[in-house]
Amino acid sequence: MSDHPSVSVIVPCYNAEKTLAACLQSIYSQTFQIHEVIIIDDHSSDQSRNIARRYPCHLIESPTNRGVSFTRNTGVAASSGEILFFLDSDEALTPDSVANAVHLLSTGYDCVHGIIAPEPLVDDGPVEWYKTLHAYWWRKRGVGPVQTAFFAQAAMPRSVFDAVGPFDENLRDSEDLEYSDRLAPNHRILLTDQVVARHDEVDRLWPLLREQFRRSQLLVPTVLAASRKGKAALTANRPLGVAAVGLGLATLPLGLLSAKWLALPAICLLLFLLADPGLVSFAVRRKGWRFGIFFAAVHLITHIALVAGAVAGGVRWGFRRVVTAVVIVAAIVAMAIALRHDGPAAVQALARKEALPLVFAALAANIAGLALAVVAWQVLLAEDSERLRGINAAKVFFLGQLSKYLPGRVWGVVTHVQHGRDHGVGAARMTSAYLLSIGLTILTGAAVGLLAGPAVLGEQSAWLLVPTIFLLSCIAWPDLITKPLTAIARWVKRPITPPSRAVIRRALLLATVSWLVSGLHLWALAMALGADPATSLSATVGAFGLATVSGSLALIVPDGWGVREVVIMAALATVLPWSVAGVAAISSRVICIVAELVSSLVVLAWARIRSGGTNVQSVLR
Numbered sequence: 001m002s003d004h005p006s007v008s009v010i011v012p013c014y015n016a017e018k019t020l021a022a023c024l025q026s027i028y029s030q031t032f033q034i035h036e037v038i039i040i041d042d043h044s045s046d047q048s049r050n051i052a053r054r055y056p057c058h059l060i061e062s063p064t065n066r067g068v069s070f071t072r073n074t075g076v077a078a079s080s081g082e083i084l085f086f087l088d089s090d091e092a093l094t095p096d097s098v099a100n101a102v103h104l105l106s107t108g109y110d111c112v113h114g115i116i117a118p119e120p121l122v123d124d125g126p127v128e129w130y131k132t133l134h135a136y137w138w139r140k141r142g143v144g145p146v147q148t149a150f151f152a153q154a155a156m157p158r159s160v161f162d163a164v165g166p167f168d169e170n171l172r173d174s175e176d177l178e179y180s181d182r183l184a185p186n187h188r189i190l191l192t193d194q195v196v197a198r199h200d201e202v203d204r205l206w207p208l209l210r211e212q213f214r215r216s217q218l219l220v221p222t223v224l225a226a227s228r229k230g231k232a233a234l235t236a237n238r239p240l241g242v243a244a245v246g247l248g249l250a251t252l253p254l255g256l257l258s259a260k261w262l263a264l265p266a267i268c269l270l271l272f273l274l275a276d277p278g279l280v281s282f283a284v285r286r287k288g289w290r291f292g293i294f295f296a297a298v299h300l301i302t303h304i305a306l307v308a309g310a311v312a313g314g315v316r317w318g319f320r321r322v323v324t325a326v327v328i329v330a331a332i333v334a335m336a337i338a339l340r341h342d343g344p345a346a347v348q349a350l351a352r353k354e355a356l357p358l359v360f361a362a363l364a365a366n367i368a369g370l371a372l373a374v375v376a377w378q379v380l381l382a383e384d385s386e387r388l389r390g391i392n393a394a395k396v397f398f399l400g401q402l403s404k405y406l407p408g409r410v411w412g413v414v415t416h417v418q419h420g421r422d423h424g425v426g427a428a429r430m431t432s433a434y435l436l437s438i439g440l441t442i443l444t445g446a447a448v449g450l451l452a453g454p455a456v457l458g459e460q461s462a463w464l465l466v467p468t469i470f471l472l473s474c475i476a477w478p479d480l481i482t483k484p485l486t487a488i489a490r491w492v493k494r495p496i497t498p499p500s501r502a503v504i505r506r507a508l509l510l511a512t513v514s515w516l517v518s519g520l521h522l523w524a525l526a527m528a529l530g531a532d533p534a535t536s537l538s539a540t541v542g543a544f545g546l547a548t549v550s551g552s553l554a555l556i557v558p559d560g561w562g563v564r565e566v567v568i569m570a571a572l573a574t575v576l577p578w579s580v581a582g583v584a585a586i587s588s589r590v591i592c593i594v595a596e597l598v599s600s601l602v603v604l605a606w607a608r609i610r611s612g613g614t615n616v617q618s619v620l621r
Contacts, residue, residue, distance in 0.1 A: 005157075006036075010040070011024075011037065011075070013044065014044055014071075015044045019200045026093040030096075030097070041062060042068075058078065062074070070169045084161055085154070088152040088199075090199060091152055091199050094196045104192060105155060111154060111160065114194070115192075117196050127298065128201045130295050137278075138237070148180045148189070150176045151175075174215070174218055177218075212302050216309030217312055241303060280292055359525070362522070365518065372517060373518075374393060376437070376441075378397070379503055379506050392607065395604060445546070446546065450465070452538065452542030452543040452545075515545045519544040522543060522584065525591065529584055540572065547568045551567075568581070569585050
C-alpha cells in the first residue's frame with residue numbers, strides 16, 4: 001500500500017431516501033481526500049436515485065433487486081481505489097473516520113471496521129435509542145483484534161479483497177459472517193472506535209423483535225461452527241444472559257404446578273440482569289432512570305425473541321439434515337423392495353454379457369434426462385435463477401426428487417423452500433416454481449405418453465390428445481399458465497412476478513425433451529430383454545412418460561408404487577411376453593432409483609466440497 005493510497009467509498013443503497021443525503025454529506029466532509037464515491041442502487045422504489053444524482057458520485061443502477069452482496073461486489077468491480085471503504089446508506093461517518101481507517105491499515109491490519117455512535121442518525125423515539133445504545137455498547141466492548149468483520153463501515157485494501165474473493169451473492173443476510181470465515185484465517189481484522197458512524201436503527205418494537213427472531217435463527221449453527229473452528233465471534237449479547245432467559249422460559253410453566261416453582265424463573269431473571277451489569281447503567285447515564293427501566297424491559301423482550309429464534313433455527317437446521325438423510329434412506333429402501341421379489345429374475349436377465357452395454361446405456365439415458373429436468377425446473381425461477389444455479393440448483397432439485405419416496409407430496413415443497421432460502425430465494429418463488437414444474441412435468445409427460453397410448457389405453461387413448469392440445473396451446477399462449485399462477489399467488493397473499501412467456505416456452509420444451517431422453521432407458525432395457533428396436537421405440541418412450549405421470553397422480557403411494565409398473569407392463573406387452581414385460585418394469589424402477597441416488601450423492605458431495613463443509617451462515621434465512 002502506498003503512502004497516500006486512493007480510497008473508493010462503496011455505498012449499497014436500497015430505498016434509502018431518508019438517510020442517503022446524510023450518508024453522502026458525511027463522505028464528502030471527510031478530512032481524508034476521497035478518490036471516488038460509488039453508489040449502487042439495488043432497484044429502489046423511492047427517491048434514492050434522484051438524491052444520489054445531486055452529488056458528484058458514480059451512480060450504478062441495478063435493473064433488479066439482488067441484495068447487498070451483489071451491490072458491494074458491483075461497486076468493487078466499478079472502483080479503482082487502492083483501499084475499499086464500505087459504508088451502508090443508513091449510516092453517516094464522523095469526519096476523521098476514513099483517515100483513521102487508512103492509518104490503521106498502514107500499521108499492518110488487513111481489515112478495519114468501526115462502531116456505531118451512541119446517538120442515532122435520526123431520532124425516531126425510544127425503541128431506536130434502545131437499539132442504538134445497545135449496538136454502541138457491545139461493539140465498544142469488543143474493540144481490538146477480532147475474528148469477525150462487519151461491513152456497514154469497513155475498510156480493506158483491494159489486494160486483500162482480491163485474495164479473499166467477492167461477497168457470496170447467494171446471501172441476503174449474514175454475508176458478513178460468511179465473508180469473515182474466509183477473511184479471518186489469513187488476515188488481521190481490527191474493530192476500532194476510531195471509525196464511528198451514526199446509524200438509523202429500527203424504531204418500532206415489533207419490527208425490532210421480528211428482526212431479532214430472524215437473525216437468531218443462525219445462532220445454533222453459527223455457535224457450533226465457531227466451536228469446531230476453535231474461535232469466538234463477536235456477540236451482541238452475553239451468553240449467560242441468553243442462557244438465563246432460555247432457562248427462565250423453560251421453567252416458567254412449572255409455576256402452574258406450584259407457586260414455589262416461580263422462584264426458578266425469578267432467579268433466571270436476576271441472572272439475566274447481572275449478565276451485563278454495565279449495560280443498563282450506561283443507558284441510565286445517557287437517558288435517565290425512566291428510560292433505563294424501559295431499556296431493561298425491551299432488552300428482556302428482545303432476548304425472548306432471540307431465544308425463540310434460536311430454538312426455531314435449531315429445529316430447522318436439524319430438520320434439514322434429518323430430511324436429507326431420510327429421503328436418501330427412503331430411496332435405498334425403495335430399491336431394496338423393488339429387488340426383493342422380482343429382482344433375481346431381472347438381474348439374471350440383464351446380467352448377460354450382451355445385455356450389459358444396454359443396461360449402462362439405460363442408466364446414462366436416465367441420468368441425462370434428470371439433468372435436463374434440473375434445467376427445466378431452474379429456468380422457472382425466473383429472475384431468481386441467477387441466485388440458484390449450477391450445483392446449488394441441482395442439489396435442491398435432487399433432494400426434492402428423492403422426497404417422492406416418502407408418502408404424500410408435501411416433502412418436496414418443504415425441501416425446496418428450506419434449501420431455496422439458503423440462496424436468497426423466497427418461499428413464494430420456490431413453492432410456485434416447484435408446483436409449476438410439477439404441472440408442466442405432468443402435462444408434457446402425458447403428451448409424450450401419446451406415443452404409447454394405443455398399446456395401453458386402446459380406444460381410450462384419444463383422451464391423451466387433451467393434454468397434447470393443451471400443451472401446444474400453452475406453447476402458443478403461455479398466459480394460460482402464468483395468469484392462473486399469478487392469481488393464486490395474489491389470493492394467498494404471496495404475490496410473485498410470473499415467469500415470462502419465453503421462460504414458460506423454454507421450460508415446456510426442456511421438460512418434453514427430458515421425458516423423451518429419459519424414456520430411452522426403457523427402450524434400452526426392452527432391447528436387452530429381446531424386444532425389436534424399431535417396433536419398441538415409441539411404445540417404450542411413451543410408456544415411461546405415461547406410467548410416471550399415472551404414478552405421480554397416486555398422491556398417497558410413494559412414487560406411484562405399483563401403478564407405474566402396471567402401465568409399463570401393459571405397454572411393453574405389445575413387444576415382449578407379459579412375464580418379460582414385468583421384468584422390464586421392475587428393471588426400470590431399479591435403474592431410475594440408482595440414477596437418482598447416484599446423481600444425488602454426487603451432487604451433494606460436490607456441493608459440500610465446493611462449500612468447504614456446511615456453511616452455517618447460509619443454512620437458515
